[in-house]
Amino acid sequence: MLTLLTDNLALWAQGLQNTVTLTLLSALMGFSLALPLALARLSRNRTISGVAYGYIYLMRGTPLLVQVFLIYYGLGSFSRELRDIGLWWFFRDAFYCGLLAFALNSAAYQAEILRGGIQAVPRGTIEAGRVLGLSTVQIFRKIVLPIATARMLPTIGNELVLLLKASAIVSVITVPDIMGQARSLYAQSFDLTVFYVAALNYLAVVLLIEALWRRLEGRNRWLHFAGTV
Template identity: 45%
Template sequence: MELIQLAVPVLLKGLWMTLTLTALSVAIGFNLGLGLAIMRGSDKAWVSGFARYYSIAFRGTPLLVQIFLIYYGLGQIRFIHDVPTLWWVISEGSRCAVLALALNTAAYTSEILRGGLVSVPAGLTEAAKACGMSRAMRFRRIEFPLAIRQALPAYGNELVLMVKGTSLASTITVLEITGYAKRLMSQTYAIFEVFAIAGVLYLALNLVLISVVRLVERRLMRHTRPVSQGRAAIAISAI
């Protein structure tokens, strides 16, 4: 009981950093992944090829290796030292973690969104063209809304993986939940208890995230639910 009273407040300090890493990396990674998904559908071979090989590279290598390459490797390139913006990004562990997580999730997100975009019926796109919609308008009003509905369940799994992936930031001195757990472990030697509490925090966070994703999915797919008799009667009477 005393250990719980000691560990929980300390681990909750790392919860804010875990949430920050997740939010920033997902925000950056989603936009980058959307751009890559659009590039995969380009008619230009070099554009679609870049997006394809980017996805292969980041999905085919471990996230931990990518974090180490960014945190330890990029700092050895003298050119980066001469560019203030680049040096600012890699000069601190949390920013390196955000960059690595964002680049990694962008690769997975691009594949998820590409699958959603491919699933959009061609007839809808042709009908939009016949109505005179521009490429941007078709994407904004038809293709993207339909694609995100199809991709949301798989993207929800990616969000859960990102929350768990933030634990690897502790390897580059970032004090998130796992980072504080390691510190407590070295102070109390209660390895099982400390990491069990940390695991419960990750589980609770992911359960909340899954619930939010399901609510959004239910909201987007509300048109597929059967209409109740009461609502049907109201609709018929209105006619």
């Protein structure tokens, strides 16, 4: 196992970089989409709420692998049209297609996490903001969102770990992530040890994420407490 790791260190390093980059970017992009989705789900306008619910239901109700295939192979069949509008450079790249699929999928899950966190903020905390003369936007930005985010940190951490492990899916569309490099090396050597090395790579990143998340949760514990008083 050590030989497979040291002799192909550059390949493993590239795979690790691609995996971590894909996971972090898709999580950040997903969060930026999740916030308006969560607010749309909470809207009193049935049309807006219904559209948001439909999107979330669709993304959570279909396999991520299918979504990756539809974006990479499905949209790839419209190469002429995509060239005409200047987007072919994006959709011809397997990494970008995987990133888009993961971001759209993660947005649906994070939107539901955000919605639950926002709804869990005590009404008394919001009323206190109104007494202080804060506007609705200020109450949401300075009170509701920080408290909700602090409460959601453990769940968001779990989503990040699940996203990391699911990232192995992109290897099927030729992205050279950890799993992609393992499959490539296995095709050359037929040595199953490469998958043990891949598993250790994933485990190391998961342990790092969990350590960083525990530290982040500790720093934001006071916000969670503030939302309960």
